[in-house]
Amino acid sequence: MKPKEILVFGASGFIGRNLIRRLTKNNYKVIAVTRNIHQKGYILKTESNPGYLDIVEIKSFEPNKIRELMRGCNVCVNLIGILYEKKNGQFNKFHRLLPDLISKIASESDINQLVHISSLGIENAKDSIYASSKLNGEEAIKTNFERYVILKPSICYGSSDKFTTKFMSLLSLLPFMPLYYKGKTKFAPIHVSDFVEIIFQVIQKDLNNLTIECVGPEIMSFEKMLKTILKSIDKKRLLFPLPYQLAKLSAKLFQLMPEPLLTEDQLKLLRYDNILSGKYKTNFELGFKSEKKFENEINKYSYNWRVGGQFSNKKEVV
Numbered sequence: 001m002k003p004k005e006i007l008v009f010g011a012s013g014f015i016g017r018n019l020i021r022r023l024t025k026n027n028y029k030v031i032a033v034t035r036n037i038h039q040k041g042y043i044l045k046t047e048s049n050p051g052y053l054d055i056v057e058i059k060s061f062e063p064n065k066i067r068e069l070m071r072g073c074n075v076c077v078n079l080i081g082i083l084y085e086k087k088n089g090q091f092n093k094f095h096r097l098l099p100d101l102i103s104k105i106a107s108e109s110d111i112n113q114l115v116h117i118s119s120l121g122i123e124n125a126k127d128s129i130y131a132s133s134k135l136n137g138e139e140a141i142k143t144n145f146e147r148y149v150i151l152k153p154s155i156c157y158g159s160s161d162k163f164t165t166k167f168m169s170l171l172s173l174l175p176f177m178p179l180y181y182k183g184k185t186k187f188a189p190i191h192v193s194d195f196v197e198i199i200f201q202v203i204q205k206d207l208n209n210l211t212i213e214c215v216g217p218e219i220m221s222f223e224k225m226l227k228t229i230l231k232s233i234d235k236k237r238l239l240f241p242l243p244y245q246l247a248k249l250s251a252k253l254f255q256l257m258p259e260p261l262l263t264e265d266q267l268k269l270l271r272y273d274n275i276l277s278g279k280y281k282t283n284f285e286l287g288f289k290s291e292k293k294f295e296n297e298i299n300k301y302s303y304n305w306r307v308g309g310q311f312s313n314k315k316e317v318v
C-alpha cells in the first residue's frame with residue numbers, strides 16, 4: 001500500500017520536529033513547509049531518513065501555493081502559531097485567517113484529514129488576543145471542513161522546548177523570580193513525545209470531526225513547576241508574588257525586547273488555568289495515555305544547567 005503523504009505547516013518548530021521523526025520512522029512521507037529553507041533546512045533534514053522528507057519554502061501563504069502543496073497529500077497538519085505579535089494583527093493573521101484559508105482549500109482538495117494544533121485553556125480568556133484568535137481559528141476550521149481534528153495541548157515540554165529550558169537559564173542567572181498571580185495558575189504539562197504520539201495515533205486511526213484536549217498526567221501550579229525546575233537544576237532562588245500593577249509594568253517593558261520574556265497579552269492569559277475544561281473529549285478518554293511525569297522528564301536534560309553542565313556559568317574544577 002502507498003504510504004500516506006503528510007503536508008506539515010510549521011514543521012521546523014518544537015512540536016513539528018518531533019512529529020516529523022515519529023511520522024517518517026513509520027514510513028509516512030512528509031512534506032515540510034517552511035518560510036526559510038536556508039535557516040531551517042538543516043534542522044529539518046536531520047529529523048528523517050533520506051527519501052521520507054521533502055522541504056518546501058514558501059514566503060507567503062497564497063491560496064494557489066497551498067492548493068498546489070495539498071495536491072496528492074492525504075493529511076495536512078497545521079502547527080503554525082506565534083506567542084507574541086511583532087506587528088498588530090499577526091495573531092489574527094496566523095491563528096484565524098490562515099487556518100480559515102487552509103481548511104477552505106482542504107475542503108476542495110484531496111486532503112482526507114486536517115489536524116490543527118490549537119491551545120488549551122483559551123475559552124475563558126476573553127481578554128487575551130492570543131486566546132480569542134486561536135478560538136476563532138478553531139471555529140473557522142469547524143465551519144469549513146468536517147474531516148478535522150483540533151488538538152488543544154497544555155504546555156508541551158521537552159529538551160528542545162522554549163519553556164523549561166528558558167526557565168532553567170533564567171533561574172540559573174537571576175537570584176529571584178517573580179510569581180504572577182501568586183504562582184497559582186494551574187497547568188497540566190504534557191511531554192512532547194506523548195503529544196506527538198497523540199498526533200500520530202489521530203493520523204493512523206484516521207479520526208475526524210473531533211476536538212481533543214491534550215494533557216499530561218499531573219496538574220501543577222506555576223509555582224510548583226518553577227520549584228520542580230529549581231530542584232532539578234540544583235539551585236535555590238527566591239520566588240515572590242508580584243502585585244498585578246507591577247507585573248503589568250514589567251510586561252510593558254519586557255515586550256519591548258526582540259524576543260519578549262513576557263507580553264501584556266501573555267500576562268492576561270496567565271491568569272486562566274490551563275487544564276481540562278470539560279467541554280471536549282480528552283486524550284485519556286480516547287485511550288491516548290500521556291504518562292510521562294514532569295520531574296522525571298526534566299531531570300533527563302536539566303544536568304546541562306547544573307554546575308559543570310554545558311549551560312552552567314560555574315564549571316567544575318578538575
Ligand SMILES: NC(=O)c1ccc[n+]([C@@H]2O[C@H](COP(=O)([O-])OP(=O)(O)OC[C@H]3O[C@@H](n4cnc5c(N)ncnc54)[C@H](OP(=O)(O)O)[C@@H]3O)[C@@H](O)[C@H]2O)c1
Pocket residue numbers: 009010011012013014015016033034035036040078079080081082094117118119120152153154155156157163
Ligand atoms: N509548545 C507548546 O507548549 C504549545 C502549547 C499549546 C499550543 N501550542 C501550539 O502548537 C503549535 C506548534 O507549537 P510549537 O511549540 O512547535 O511552535 P514553534 O516551535 O514556535 O513553531 C511554530 C512554527 O510556526 C512557524 N511560524 C512561526 N512564526 C510564523 C510566521 N510569522 N509566519 C509563518 N509561520 C510561522 C515556524 O515555521 P518556519 O519558521 O519554518 O516557517 C515554526 O516552525 C502552535 O500553534 C502553538 O500555538 C504549543
